[in-house]
Amino acid sequence: MYPIGLFALAGIAVPLLIHLWNIKPGRRLKIGSIALLGEGSDQRSRSFRLRDWLLLLLRCLLLIFLGLILAGPYLDKKMEKDGPKGWVLVRKENLKLIYHQKTKEIDSLLSSGYQVREFAPGFPQLKLKDTLVLEAPLKINKLNYFSLLRELNEQLPAGFPLQLYADRQLSKLSGSLPELALKLQWNTIEKKDSLSSWKTSFAGKTYLASSGPSSTSYKVLDQGEGTARMLVLIQGTANQADQHYLKAALKSIGEYSGLKIQVDGYNEKNFSLLKPDLVFWLSDREPDQALRKAWKKGAVLLSYEQGQTLALQSSIHLNPDERGNQDAVLLHKRISPVVVKGRTVWTDGFGQPLLSLDEDQALQHYRFYSRFNPQWTDLVWREEFLKALMPLLFAADDQARSTGFEQHPDDQRVQPEALPLSLPGNQYGIEQRRGWKEPLNLVFWGLAFSVFVLERILSLKAAKG
Structure with missing residues (x-):
């Protein structure tokens, strides 16, 4: 508090x-003749x-x-003496498979006072009789396991026993392992099919990906058309530093992907003849309709949005749907828009849109509510800057909405070594807890409304x- x-x-x-x-x-009362009365003081009556x-x-x-x-x-909640002795954590769609593989083990835990909980935000309680009737549909899980472990560490008392049944796929283990004050045992589950393959497109080429527990490899199926993309950076004396960082990033992307990227500056005389694929509009004014009509159909536009400048200490989330413990991309300034158009692509640390996408058949318009400048964010100095720009260059690909096709849901690579999870409660100076704190903000928000x-x-x- x-x-x-x-x-x-x-x-x-x-x-x-x-x-x-x-x-x-005050009220004035007439009491008779006042001719013989002298002039009195001016008094006023108020109440x-x-x-x-x-x-x-x-x-x-x-x-x-x-x-x-x-x-x-917040409300200090204590673990009841007659409460559960521990939790069995499992993904709901995997419960049937795990129960058939570990029937005696799970039954023994349940008989000793454990509860079955879903390994998901909020950790809702599961019932075997309700879950094992039908095969649960497979869901693509974008949650980070390390983030869920941190949530458990904040909610449960120190030393609380947990039995986790989950795989160790690398796609779900991004970031660093949090320091835990829980008695956690990770039981690795083996999937029936540990090999998978899929097709993906990148930089104008089509690849066949083959993934297994140890590695993921890509084989080129066709070379594509090999056409070069034309990127136009809008020149402006006020944003020369921004242009410098963008050009350097585009050069690195071209060298990495093998894509021929031609970067030209804005010229009012020949701009309509360039037919750009991607436009970075770093000007303080919106591009007029005449320019938009002259661009190639399906072109991508990223423009700086105008509004009130807010100084803050926050971060940038390039993948808001994926919860993880990655190093934060710092955000020092942002634009406070009057109206946010389109769907949210990036957010700040408070969940407010930082990059939105408004698309139609003629144009994909990204609106950026900050600046590509170190005074606004350290994104331009980070490796994530290149990954964040790739969806703009390869917007026609299915994987353009993320920062790279390597984060595929069928990626089967696993963590080769066991994780050190069973740690004593105070080994890392973690305060011994007998309960947890439950925030009451939602209650008071409801009362206030x-x-x-x-x-x-x-x-x-x-x-x-």
Whole structure:
């Protein structure tokens, strides 16, 4: 909890003063002839009184709830003595296979007081009788196992026994292993089919990928047309540094992929004749419709969006759907847009859109709410910068929505060595916990919204009356 957030409770003085600011003027009484009376002092009669008690109460409650939300309240939950002795963690779609392979082992754990929980956010409880009736459909899991382990470490008391039944696919183990204060045992499951293959396109070529537990290899099926892409960088004196980082990144991508990339500057006289595949519009003004119509059908445009500049300390999530422990890409400044157009591609650390895609048959328009500049973000210095730009160059490929086709759901590579997961509770200086903290922000948000709606209804009725 953040006690400094409670200073916001001082805001209840605002509605109190507004309701008190109801001055009742004094009345003048005639008592007879005043001809013989001398001139007296000028006195005025005023009285202060509260009115609309219910509205005042609702407004004070609203401010109190908002102050509590800023303070970040939580509920200390203790593990009940008669609660579960431990958890059996398993993916729901794998439960049937695992139970048939480890029937005696799982039955023994259940009889000793363990509960079966899904290895997914929130860790909902599973019932064998409900799950083993039908084969669960296979789901493509984009969750990172290390992220789920961190969530378990924050929710459960130190030393809590866990039996995890899961594979060790590298595609689900990105980032670094968190320091755990749990008694966790990872039981590796073996899939029936450990080999897979798929076709993918990259840089104008088609590949056949073959993946197994030890490696994934790619074989070229055809060379494609081999045509070069033309990238146009919009020149501008205010963003010369941005252009420098983009050109360097495009050069590296061309050398890596073997794709011939021609980079030209903006020229009003011949720009409409270039027919670019990709346009970086780094200008402070939007490209007009005449220019857009002159571009190749299906071209990709990335433009700087305009708005209020906000300084902040946050991060950039290039794959918002994939939860992991990768090193954060720092974000120092961003643009606060009035309206976000299209679907979200990148987000900041607060979940706000940082790159959106608005597409139609004629143009794929990426809108960037920051700048490719070290004063705004360190993305331009990171390896992720090249991976983040690849979807723009290969937007026609199916894998263009991620940062590379190597993150395929059929990738069968596994972690070759066992992970050191069973760690003593205080080996790494982790505080011994007997319970966990459950945030109450959602509760107070719901109460604040209900009070706000009721206050608006009463205010409108009072205004009409």
